[in-house]
């Protein structure tokens with residue numbers, strides 16, 4: 001993929017970028033009236049009315065294409081410029097007026113395509129950044145989010161726990177972070193009974209990836225991601241349609257890794273730890289079973305009601321380990337429940353938190369950076385749904401209702417009073433929108449990064 005952005009110095013002598021003018025839908029009539037009669041006729045015959053997503057070439061007096069006008073809804077979002085890279089012909093473009101960072105980011109994110117297994121037919125257009133834009137920062141955002149998308153889009157055969165661990169180790173290495181990985185039977189020896197149980201039936205051993213970065217005296221932040229590289233459902237096997245897209249069940253891990261990469265590349269003054277339990281929820285003779293009781297890292301015993309509620313199991317060991325370190329804040333991302341998708345749909349991240357100010361701060365950050373999150377309640381009244389007759393808790397509630405909430409309440413048992421946010425995400429765009437191509441997606445990443453930046457960058 002060519003770089004989405006260029007700077008003036010990338011243009012060769014005499015090479016000119018095609019200017020783009022944004023026209024607000026509500027300003028269209030006035031703008032049209034300011035054009036020459038010939039241009040007006042051309043614009044009207046092109047049916048351009050400056051609605052969002054529309055664009056139109058303007059012609060010079062000799063009839064040659066000279067510049068582009070694009071419709072704009074007047075909001076600042078990824079969509080302002082995010083649809084243009086693949087709508088415009090290949091080449092360099094520039095903006096005729098100021099654009100903010102979010103709009104410029106939309107261009108970069110709109111250039112993404114997944115090309116690991118086939119050459120894509122179209123090359124996205126390139127944008128010459130305004131001189132006051134921070135091209136390094138934009139590159140860091142685009143790289144982090146493209147990494148998340150690539151990891152999710154890669155099929156399981158090439159994105160098993162060992163591959164995910166290699167990807168994480170490579171990010172750590174590039175950023176000068178420490179990386180420790182606990183693999184297979186060592187998980188049992190160190191007390192991670194749940195991660196081991198979920199992942200032991202796979203040919204590719206389960207593992208816990210543990211990355212640390214930053215100065216020891218900076219505030220400790222821990223990011224955690226559900227790394228289920230494929231979720232067959234285990235013995236409580238999923239249906240064919242339910243299983244079809246479960247390569248994306250490591251979307252939480254990908255998002256946490258992308259967030260970590262962004263934090264490190266942007267040198268946020270925090271001490272960062274990243275924990276990824278990476279497993280395949282597979283079926284074999286040694287698979288864990290409904291009714292089994294697991295010993296988890298903080299000593300709680302868990303009766304397995306359903307082996308398809310595996311995400312909360314791998315997360316509970318990681319959350320307990322994180323809690324032991326007493327961080328200032330911990331954040332987990334997980335493609336955890338179908339119930340969260342019923343509640344808020346595929347395009348909004350469901351958020352749970354034990355800290356109101358934290359949840360409000362992330363919600364506001366999400367609004368500002370076009371990364372929608374919606375808080376849901378950790379309703380104590382549903383806790384009884386996790387009661388077990390033989391262990392401290394079951395992994396999956398007895399009731400068919402409130403599945404996202406009971407999953408979050410299960411996680412809360414491993415968190416104590418550490419300030420904590422849990423994101424139950426789709427991790428996937430089910431349709432292409434400007435700046436958001438169909439396929440793997442980082443959801444909640446920008447909201448959290450912006451929140452952290454506000455809080456920790458003086």
Ligand code: BES
Pocket residue numbers: 231249306308309310311335336337338339341396397403425426
């Ligand atoms: N990975 C799934 C959840 C999921 C399904 C996320 C579809 C996004 C789209 C998770 O491991 C799962 O299977 N959850 C079950 C839990 C149930 C067995 C208690 C669910 O949500 O149905």
Ligand code: ZN
Pocket residue numbers: 231233307308309310311
């Ligand atoms: Zn599952």
Ligand code: ZN
Pocket residue numbers: 228231249308310311335336
């Ligand atoms: Zn799952």
